[in-house]
Amino acid sequence: MKALITGGAGFIGSHLCDLLLAKGHEVICVDNLVTGNKNNIIHIENEKFSFIEHNVTKPLYLEEKIDYIFHLASPASPIDYLELPIQTLKVGALGTHNMLGLAREKNARFLLASTSEVYGDPLVNPQSEEYWGNVNPIGPRGVYDEAKRFAEAITMAYHRYHGTQTRIVRIFNTYGPRMRLNDGRVVPNFIGQALNGEDITVYGDGSQTRSFCYVSDEIEGIYRLMMSDYTNPMNVGNPEEHTILEFAKYIIKLTGTDSKIIFKELPEDDPKQRRPNITKARKILKWEPKVSLEQGLRNTIQYFKGVLDSGK
Ligand code: NAD
Ligand code: UDP
16 A cells, blocks of 8 residues: 655654554655654665655645555644744645645545644643634644644545545654754753753743653554544543653653753743543554653653764
8 A cells, every 4th residue: 555644754754654664555755844854764765665855735746546645744843833833824724735635636545643732721631532622823822723723624624525534633742763852842852951961941830731652652543543444533642641840850860960950931822731531542443552651751862862972
């Protein structure tokens, strides 16, 4: 089977390329490298793999048959989408429209990489798929949240109106090797600061919570969802919830650093709590995360040590 992955040179997308190739699929990776990097796919030496540099906000015409489209293209870190607000809105809206058009043309199955951010600053915890969310459309995070909410809406419209086979995964905070050290998200920030002996920057008082899923677990859930016949949105994430302050202390412990914690201003609209209800994924996909936070973080720390040592 042939799969196309948009955003395939990014963090999650590159791991998905590896997984699909390992399962014997042909893979076309499409990426404009705005936040991704060819280094993430440089290790792939497989004749079933090809790369197309392309911005998916423009239409993509391909001759070959395609069976699956995994649409992951989008800036994903708050720093990235604050720097790229228009591109973020365009890739969520126009990019998703173009890739749904390609799926329809090829009679391919389409999976949208959505996000826990569709729940905004949630008023219920944990978040189940039935919760409609609490999003500020005009706040700084609105460009990402509303783009993904539009993307979910147009995906369901193609499903209902055109009969396109669609899947929607709501990804919760995922971490692991190949994140960019400077992408501003909490995992690379804290590990980078700890390894460099710099202060660890906790935003606000650190009482806000997140639930961290290791990337190998996340992509297995995404793959299972694509292969299932479930068409409504599905949460895929790790339900183990931690405050950011606890998380900072844990990184200090695992790295053995002398770094101190300092407190900085909480970004606007930063969600106070986030934890997925994964009842559906457990029941329908027979999926749940397997990698412990300790193991996942040890692997990630090892990876970032390598990046820092090589000076890349
Ligand atoms: P990433 O920035 O590493 O990957 C995104 C990739 O998309 C990059 O390679 C980038 O160059 C590419 N891209 C962006 N705009 C594009 C365009 N117009 N045309 C072609 N390629 C484009 O981020 P990631 O963490 O790997 O996120 C991947 C997907 O998963 C995103 O859709 C993101 O919204 C979603 N997601 C990620 C997380 C997470 O915790 N990592 C959480 C929720 C949702
Ligand atoms: N955060 C922090 N210090 C940092 C980076 C992030 O305290 O150096 C906090 C951030 O305010 C948020 C949480 O960590 O509450 C997760 O942030 P991230 O950018 O990783 O992703 P988000 O879940 O907010 O999309």
